[in-house]
Amino acid sequence: MAKQRPEVEKEEEARVSPKGWESLRGASLGAIETLGLLPMIEAVDAMVKAANVEVIRFQKLGLGWTIACVAGGVGAVRVAMEAGHTAADRFSQEGVAASAISRIIGGPLPFPPVSSCMLARPHPTTWDWVSGQTPQATSATGTALGFAEVLGFVPAVLALDAMLKGAMVSFKGYGGIPPRYVLWVQGDVGAVRQAVDAASKVASEGNRLVIAQVIARPDAEMAETIPAKFELAAITGFALPLPHRLKLLAPEKD
Amino acid sequence: MQQAIGIIETNSWGAIAAGLDTMLKASNVRLVKYDLVGGIWISVYVAGDINAVRAAVESAQAQFGSVPAVQIKGTVISNPSREFLELYEL
Numbered sequence: 001m002a003k004q005r006p007e008v009e010k011e012e013e014a015r016v017s018p019k020g021w022e023s024l025r026g027a028s029l030g031a032i033e034t035l036g037l038l039p040m041i042e043a044v045d046a047m048v049k050a051a052n053v054e055v056i057r058f059q060k061l062g063l064g065w066t067i068a069c070v071a072g073g074v075g076a077v078r079v080a081m082e083a084g085h086t087a088a089d090r091f092s093q094e095g096v097a098a099s100a101i102s103r104i105i106g107g108p109l110p111f112p113p114v115s116s117c118m119l120a121r122p123h124p125t126t127w128d129w130v131s132g133q134t135p136q137a138t139s140a141t142g143t144a145l146g147f148a149e150v151l152g153f154v155p156a157v158l159a160l161d162a163m164l165k166g167a168m169v170s171f172k173g174y175g176g177i178p179p180r181y182v183l184w185v186q187g188d189v190g191a192v193r194q195a196v197d198a199a200s201k202v203a204s205e206g207n208r209l210v211i212a213q214v215i216a217r218p219d220a221e222m223a224e225t226i227p228a229k230f231e232l233a234a235i236t237g238f239a240l241p242l243p244h245r246l247k248l249l250a251p252e253k254d
Numbered sequence: 255m256q257q258a259i260g261i262i263e264t265n266s267w268g269a270i271a272a273g274l275d276t277m278l279k280a281s282n283v284r285l286v287k288y289d290l291v292g293g294i295w296i297s298v299y300v301a302g303d304i305n306a307v308r309a310a311v312e313s314a315q316a317q318f319g320s321v322p323a324v325q326i327k328g329t330v331i332s333n334p335s336r337e338f339l340e341l342y343e344l
Contacts, residue, residue: 147268147271147272148268149266149267149268149269175267176267176268176294177267177293177294180266180267180294182266182267182268182271209323210266210268210323210324211266211268211269211318211321211323211324212268213268213272215272215275218275219274219275219278219279221278221284221285222271222274222275222278222285225274225285225288226271244286244287244343245284245285245286245287246284246285246286246287246301247344248257248259248286248301248334248339248344249336249339249340249344
């Protein structure tokens, strides 16, 4: 008897602004994450009206979470993020989104339903990841692995940036079901430890850290099969082909 | 050879990989497969000798027992029946 895997609806792909925003590559970044689409609509409207910023990504992550990312000059992004956060926060004060979602997660939210951040000079890999592109694989020396698991897209962006700037490590991939993100880095043991420490420090603010760990000498089979890949779109968990390594069931004898 | 199966299940995708690493290092077990449980839950199956599997599952559970945000469950099935293997696509 074959077990049927439950059908999970495919998450829609990230909607990326059609305009040539690649010229913005390396500019300042702002990211906002809200619970519910309505606060996000308000926020995006407020952001693009407040300052000269370009929306480079908008996506529904699933479970009610939506994200939007903007890019532009430092001052413009700062003004836009303040405007966007204020606009979206109006709803959380009214309690619309928070009450809607507490039915799904079965309790009160552990953190506020609106969060935003800005990076004045994002690391190139962070930029690629945030804008929804496949990050260029950087040449890593060392085989130690480390990960930081955080709650929310915004803390994930901050943690990734802290990891990449804090030590000489390369981004190996990410996994998890949003709003939980597991960010994997690879490098020398010391560098990975430094990076993971930096990430857990950033994510601990606001209690967004689930767990962060360094694996100094990863088992080869584990390293090969960790559920994290670049090519997965942000909700990814479901589309992930999880490896089946060993067949235990012997074929039936005739 | 008597085969046993060890399963750990957690709500953290990081902990599942780190737990698998611990299991593979702790004793002579082999990775069978990962399984998506649903939501944020994920599980991993290992196989081997009954004592090896038991030691592996215990060490993985002990590793994350003190982390409040991570819930981890583990079980050992010794001598699984054919129906069991078919049911869980092992």
